[in-house]
Amino acid sequence: xxxxxxxxxxxxxxxxxxxxxxxxxxxxxxxxxxxxxxxxxxxxxxxxxxxxxxxxxxxxxxxxxxxxxxxxxxxxxxxxxxxxxxxxxxxxxxxxxxxxxxxxxxxxxxxxxxxxxxxxxxxxxxxxxxxxxxxxxxxxxxxxxxxxxx
Amino acid sequence: xxxxxxxxxxxxxxxxxxxxxxxxxxxxxxxxxxxxxxxxxxxxxxxxxxxxxxxxxxxxxxxxxxxxxxxxxxxxxxxxxxxxxxxxxxxxxxxxxxxxxxxxxxxxxxxxxxxxxxxxxxxxxxxxxxxxxxxxxxxxxxxxxxx
Numbered sequence: 286x287x288x289x290x291x292x293x294x295x296x297x298x299x300x301x302x303x304x305x306x307x308x309x310x311x312x313x314x315x316x317x318x319x320x321x322x323x324x325x326x327x328x329x330x331x332x333x334x335x336x337x338x339x340x341x342x343x344x345x346x347x348x349x350x351x352x353x354x355x356x357x358x359x360x361x362x363x364x365x366x367x368x369x370x371x372x373x374x375x376x377x378x379x380x381x382x383x384x385x386x387x388x389x390x391x392x393x394x395x396x397x398x399x400x401x402x403x404x405x406x407x408x409x410x411x412x413x414x415x416x417x418x419x420x421x422x423x424x425x426x427x428x429x430x431x432x433x434x435x
Numbered sequence: 436x437x438x439x440x441x442x443x444x445x446x447x448x449x450x451x452x453x454x455x456x457x458x459x460x461x462x463x464x465x466x467x468x469x470x471x472x473x474x475x476x477x478x479x480x481x482x483x484x485x486x487x488x489x490x491x492x493x494x495x496x497x498x499x500x501x502x503x504x505x506x507x508x509x510x511x512x513x514x515x516x517x518x519x520x521x522x523x524x525x526x527x528x529x530x531x532x533x534x535x536x537x538x539x540x541x542x543x544x545x546x547x548x549x550x551x552x553x554x555x556x557x558x559x560x561x562x563x564x565x566x567x568x569x570x571x572x573x574x575x576x577x578x579x580x581x582x
Contacts, residue, residue, distance in 0.1 A: 362578065410545050410548055414555070417540070421536060421539040423553075424552065430575060432574055433574050434565070
C-alpha cells in the first residue's frame, strides 16, 4: 500500500518534472530572421565589391572608395539596429569573401546600388517607425550614390 | 478619410514648409545659373512643385489646413554667382531630406510613408547632382536626412 506521504512526494516530483518535459517536447520555434540583417549583409557585400574595384581601377578609385565608405556606414547602422533589438549570441557576422573586380565596374556598381535601393525601399512600408526612417535613408543614400558614377 | 495624428501631421507640415522653401530657392537662383544648368533647374522646380501639391492634398485629405509659404525667405549664403546659387540649392535639398526623413520617423500611414520615401530619395539625388556641379566630395551623406 502506498502511504499518504509517498503519494504527496510522487505528486511533487511529477509536478516538478512536467515543465521540463514540456520544454523538451515543444521547443520554441526560432524567431524569424531580422529583415534588416539581410540589408546589412547586402551593404557589406557592396562595400567589399566597391573596395575591390577601387584597388584595381585607378580611374574609378575615388568614386568606388566613396561608395565603399557609404555602404560600410550603411552596414554598421543596420547591423547596429539588428543587434540592439536582438543582442547577438555569437561574435560578429563573417566578412564576405573578397570579390574579384568585375569586367564592367561602373555597370556592376550601378546595378548593385539600384538593387540595394529597391531592397531597402520595399521594406519601408512594413517597418516600425524607428526603423522606417533609417531604412529610408539607406534607400535614399543608395540612389544618391549612383550620381557619384554619373 | 486619412487621419494623421499630432506628430505625423506636424512632420508633414514641416516637410511642406521645406518644399515651399525649395520652390523659393529655385526661383531665386534662376537668374544666376548659366544656360547649361537651366534645364536641370526647371526639372527640379517641377519636381518640387509636384511634391508640394501632393503634400497639400495629403494634409487636406486628413482634415488639416496645409501650411502656406512664408511671405519671405533669406538665403543661408549670399547669392551673387552660379556657385553661390547652386550652394543654396544644396541647402534647400538637404533641408528637404531632413524634413522627409522626419516624416518616416513619425508616421505609420502607408501612403504618407510612400510620399516621404520618394521625396527623401528625390531630394537626396538632386542634392548629389548639385554637389557634383560644385565639385564637392563626398557627393552625398551616407544616410541622407539622418538627424
